[in-house]
Amino acid sequence: MKTATFSKFTLITAAIGLALPAFAETMSVPSAAKPAYTFEVPSGWNPKGNIEDESAEATAPDNHAYLSAWMVKTSDQKALAKDLDATLKDSLKSLDKDVKEEAIDINGVHFMLVKGSGLDKREGTKVQFVVAIFPAGGDKAGVFYADYDTDAPANTKDVLEGIIKSIKVKK
Numbered sequence: 314m315k316t317a318t319f320s321k322f323t324l325i326t327a328a329i330g331l332a333l334p335a336f337a338e339t340m341s342v343p344s345a346a347k348p349a350y351t352f353e354v355p356s357g358w359n360p361k362g363n364i365e366d367e368s369a370e371a372t373a374p375d376n377h378a379y380l381s382a383w384m385v386k387t388s389d390q391k392a393l394a395k396d397l398d399a400t401l402k403d404s405l406k407s408l409d410k411d412v413k414e415e416a417i418d419i420n421g422v423h424f425m426l427v428k429g430s431g432l433d434k435r436e437g438t439k440v441q442f443v444v445a446i447f448p449a450g451g452d453k454a455g456v457f458y459a460d461y462d463t464d465a466p467a468n469t470k471d472v473l474e475g476i477i478k479s480i481k482v483k484k
Contacts, residue, residue: 337479342382342455343367349384349449352457353479355472377465378473379404380458387454397427397444400458404442405431422447422482430463439463443473449482 338356341348344364352369354360358378360371368383385396401408412429427444442460449455457477461469 340369340371340382342369342449343384348483349453350382350447350455350480350482352382352476352481354380354476373461373465373469373472375466378459378461378469380460380473380476382455382457384449384453385456387448387452393446393454393456396456397446400444400456401431401442404434404458404460405440406434406437407432419447419478420481422480424477424480426477433460433462436462441470443477445477445480447480447482450484455480455482 337353338360339351340354340360340362341351342362343349344367345362354371357374358371358380359374360369362369366383368381370379370381372379381400385393387393408431409429412427415426415428417424417426424445424447427446428442430439430441432438433440440460440462442458444459445455445457447455447457457480459473459476461473
């Protein structure tokens with residue numbers, strides 16, 4: 314009798330724990346005072362905003378994942394492509410040929426996702442990356458870059474996808 318009660322209590326406690334949202338911090342780009350877009354980052358990722366270059370970044374507690382977000386002018390497509398290329402070259406020693414593009418809608422905004430893999434410049438380990446590019450008001454585009462080690466915990470990719478899905482463009 315006591316075993317059945319204990320099992321029910323454990324099951325209910327686990328269900329409540331899974332239903333509660335994880336603590337997160339809202340990051341704003343280019344700044345909290347004038348956000349063009351926001352996204353949610355787990356507080357354990359130590360998110361930081363940089364007012365000077367109008368960006369935000371965070372690193373997973375185990376250093377297996379990194380993200381960065383900023384703005385660019387959309388009127389200059391060459392500058393946007395150059396910025397993306399510079400970001401990948403800054404983060405990766407080499408880029409694998411399996412780069413894919415995908416268009417999706419998130420929170421009513423059309424996103425272009427660029428996904429691929431390569432060797433991390435800092436650690437020399439194999440990483441997966443995703444870059445999200447989306448309109449962020451006026452002549453600006455939001456750029457969100459994230460990478461994670463291939464040996465990262467199994468839920469790391471899901472956490473990063475959740476962060477991308479939390480992006481909200483301010484009207």
